[in-house]
Amino acid sequence: MQRPDLIITPKIILPRLVVRERIPPPAKVGMTLEPQTMHWQIIGPDGRVVREADQACHNLVLDNAKELVATLGLFEQSEWAVIGTGSTAPNPSQTGLVNERARTNQTGGPTDSTTEVSTGVWEITRYRQFTAAQVGGQNLTEWGFSGSGTAGNNLMSRELFRDGSNNPVTLTLDSDQQLRLIYKVRVTVGPTTPQTASMNITGIGNRTGQFVLQQRIITGAHGYNANPVQGLSSFARAANPPKWIYGFQRRTLGYGDAFWDINNMVDFAGAYEAYTANSQNRKMSPAVRSVTEVNGTIVGIGMNENHAITGPYPRMYFQFDVGQEITKDNLHELTIAGFEISWT
Template identity: 40%
Template sequence: MIAQHGFVALNNYAVVGTGSTPPAATQTGLANEVRRTIRDETGNTSGTRTITRVSDGAYEIRVVREFTEAEVGNTNLTEWGFSPVSTSGNNLMSRELFRDGNGNPVVITPASDQRLRLIYKILVSITPVTATAHSITIDGIGTRTGFVCVSRGGLCDGTADLTTVDNFARGNGAWPYPVRMALFSGASFVPEYTTYMSLHTGSSSVAAKNVSAFVPYTPGSRTRLIPAMTWGSNEANFTIRGAVLGVPCDPYIIPSFYVVFSDGQEFTKTNLYKLTIGEWTLTWGP
């Protein structure tokens, strides 16, 4: 489901039902669904959620969903779940029975003048948030050493890492937040999660491209690939310090994933050469 809907919208809709089958990881729907809603406690139906950074690279995505008296009043409910879509059926990201404080299944029956409110949170963790040593072999140049790291970004809403992985996972290249790849020049730079780097896309030392095509998702792989991208002889002709993936915040690109060469490891591209950056890979758990 992540490959279709990403991470942020997985729990958009709350779902309730009257089945009693114990939940299993292989299930994708309720045993007997009766209602689903995207309405929050204020009556808003736009898909409201609260996103909170709880630690470096870790985001809590919390939704509140409320069923009205007309939807659940005088109904014996036994099961619940959450889904990214409005259509009933086998499309849940979670499923459980209503239980008491001891973990035993129970039936809840809202009165005719009562509503039912469900609050659900998921945690998305992105790694590596600590700079990790890495090396890359470049045809015609040799092996270059440096670091890889994740950063949250410091412009726009400050959640560039979550936005990037969300769009990356579902292969989304559409505005307003397409995934972008860029090569950049610059001074010595050691990546870390809280470093707020922004690359001006109009600069002569930045060469950025939208990722307009993703490798088709292989069902069950939990892996999405960005294909190799090439900078031609008239592009990126400067001393290259590294490469990044990120999202636009015009006229900038806000990097979320860095590959940064160490001092003395950068190299200069001229108009005698093309440069191809190979696949980037996103993998999600468990």
């Protein structure tokens, strides 16, 4: 029985409330590599097509290809056509043909083409032709594409030859016949419209702004890398020292902007961080500017894929929100986290 003078007060535990500032994700470019279709043709000694079929690519990209982006790039991985005599069904874990017989980067006459089929979606068509010396008298069952001319486990894609109904078939070639493969592969890049993002600045923290990919760097007589996939491939495989670009004047951001005002930008050579295996992500090293460099109010940060190019023309650009700009003086260094590129 409870004593009348004893009052028991239950202990109430309140939930812990943690308040964190919502910060947009870091500025990052994304890329997706995707084979589309392959059309094969058996060509007679007179140059006429004697047998052919369209086939869809059953598996998208081999897992192997996603790692090879860091060394071979994107479109570059379809430079070489590869054929063989294996019959194992394709799966993404494969890295090469079961029984490779030949590979070629010769077109046989037609010219490869690159087209932007929709905003940010770039398609390349490869024409690769094997000579009668390579394939004549063969019974071919498998094919693939690679960024290397060396036989081995370096394929982007692997498939079996199929008929128009996508049933596996064996291509039996006469001794004087040739084989042509017509292959389409796409790369989707973005963001092609300005996206809310953030950039980390040492000693200051994260600043917010808008980030966008640029379609072109230079137009007119220069025409440098009007196809952004070329530039992003260079970033991904660390082919050239990237160029940091500092903007001092606000601009209207857009994917299709042709060029930038050289009088309101300053540029510097940068570097890349080492690729981390299986990350499918390449980071640029932080940019460090001394007390004598880029002094003034910086409203935007950009980068392109080659420091050798004349003029500050960004491939990607981050523009700070109003009120988030950086004002740098000659008493402080400036260290900014590098951009990132990821792919699938």
